[in-house]
Amino acid sequence: MRKAIQNSSLISPLLSVAPMIDWTDRHCRYFHRQLSPNALVYTEMITTGAILHGDLDKLLGFSECEHPIALQLGGSEPADLAKSAKIGEDWGYNEINLNCGCPSERVQKGSFGACLMREPDLVADCIKAMQDAISIPVTVKCRIGIDDSEDYPFLETFVEKISATNCNKFIIHARKAWLKGLSPKENREIPPLRYDIAAQIKKTHPNLTIILNGGINSLDQIDTILNEFDGIMIGREAYQNPWFLAQMDHKLFGTPLPDPFEIVAKMGGYISERQKNAAMPIHSTTRHMLGLFSGLRGAKKWRQTLGGEAHAATSAQSLFDTALQQLQMHYHNT
Numbered sequence: 001m002r003k004a005i006q007n008s009s010l011i012s013p014l015l016s017v018a019p020m021i022d023w024t025d026r027h028c029r030y031f032h033r034q035l036s037p038n039a040l041v042y043t044e045m046i047t048t049g050a051i052l053h054g055d056l057d058k059l060l061g062f063s064e065c066e067h068p069i070a071l072q073l074g075g076s077e078p079a080d081l082a083k084s085a086k087i088g089e090d091w092g093y094n095e096i097n098l099n100c101g102c103p104s105e106r107v108q109k110g111s112f113g114a115c116l117m118r119e120p121d122l123v124a125d126c127i128k129a130m131q132d133a134i135s136i137p138v139t140v141k142c143r144i145g146i147d148d149s150e151d152y153p154f155l156e157t158f159v160e161k162i163s164a165t166n167c168n169k170f171i172i173h174a175r176k177a178w179l180k181g182l183s184p185k186e187n188r189e190i191p192p193l194r195y196d197i198a199a200q201i202k203k204t205h206p207n208l209t210i211i212l213n214g215g216i217n218s219l220d221q222i223d224t225i226l227n228e229f230d231g232i233m234i235g236r237e238a239y240q241n242p243w244f245l246a247q248m249d250h251k252l253f254g255t256p257l258p259d260p261f262e263i264v265a266k267m268g269g270y271i272s273e274r275q276k277n278a279a280m281p282i283h284s285t286t287r288h289m290l291g292l293f294s295g296l297r298g299a300k301k302w303r304q305t306l307g308g309e310a311h312a313a314t315s316a317q318s319l320f321d322t323a324l325q326q327l328q329m330h331y332h333n334t
């Protein structure tokens with residue numbers, strides 16, 4: 001087990017990459033770290049049941065360079081959450097986050113995720129139990145409301161009850177979750193974005209750290225958002241257009257933009273290194289890199305080659321060489 005190498009209180013709230021099930025696994029986070037040295041990266045949501053009974057190496061393992069890194073938990077039993085948070089702290093995570101925003105039916109059946117927004121007292125108990133068990137920050141990711149909840153008062157009650165525990169960081173996905181009738185994907189698209197409601201929380205509670213999430217996909221939005229919020233969490237845009245992450249890090253922290261070809265080389269090294277220790281399909285890492293050249297001429301060829309040939313490829317290096325050749329041929333020919 002590893003100990004935290006980074007003082008959690010020094011982590012910047014400005015930029016984070018959202019927890020995304022099936023997307024933000026350790027390989028994806030390693031890749032994102034090459035693009036953004038400063039973003040706080042989140043794991044996919046991991047349930048307390050999985051942590052308490054599952055294969056911890058597989059569920060919680062990460063590379064040192066992924067710091068700063070937050071573990072997102074799914075659960076609603078204070079004792080289980082406390083045990084899971086402690087395990088996360090011992091593994092070296094820098095923050096523990098409770099998912100109060102996922103609307104999937106499976107999660108609702110387990111009575112956690114977004115439906116927890118209806119039970120702020122229980123969430124406060126969960127947060128307290130975790131705070132008592134660990135010394136790294138415990139934070140919450142939520143929606144602005146669920147179903148037909150009133151617009152602002154519902155969110156305010158939720159935030160006030162939870163912040164009374166001394167939890168002072170909330171990541172707000174600024175749309176409601178509709179728990180009946182919409183798929184999780186639709187629940188990220190159909191309920192309208194209401195940044196104004198999240199902003200009102202920050203205005204009324206200036207001491208809380210409020211991170212805005214939902215629909216952020218352009219550098220032009222950033223200054224306006226940061227006038228009202230402490231930071232920005234990006235999800236789909238970071239995954240589908242990873243270069244956006246590099247641009248965000250550059251804008252927010254002044255980091256020089258990286259060389260995408262060096263990143264590809266680094267990822268080649270990462271894959272071969274990991275393959276020395278375990279049988280790992282090349283595809284499990286390259287699938288996260290399909291969008292690296294989004295917007296460039298030749299990007300489609302890169303994506304097609306990387307996506308189409310990864311299963312048959314014998315080495316990551318030769319796969320990357322072929323995909324880069326395709327990219328460059330199209331870059332010059334069109």
Ligand SMILES: Cc1cc2nc3c(=O)[nH]c(=O)nc-3n(C[C@H](O)[C@H](O)[C@H](O)COP(=O)(O)O)c2cc1C
Binds near residue numbers: 044045101141237
């Ligand atoms: C494939 C996928 C999986 C997701 N899984 C999670 C999750 O595990 N936990 C969570 O809190 N949110 C999850 N989300 C929601 C995102 O964290 C984020 O709140 C949402 O996508 C809105 O941000 P965006 O518009 O920047 O993508 C997921 C989103 C996607 C696209």
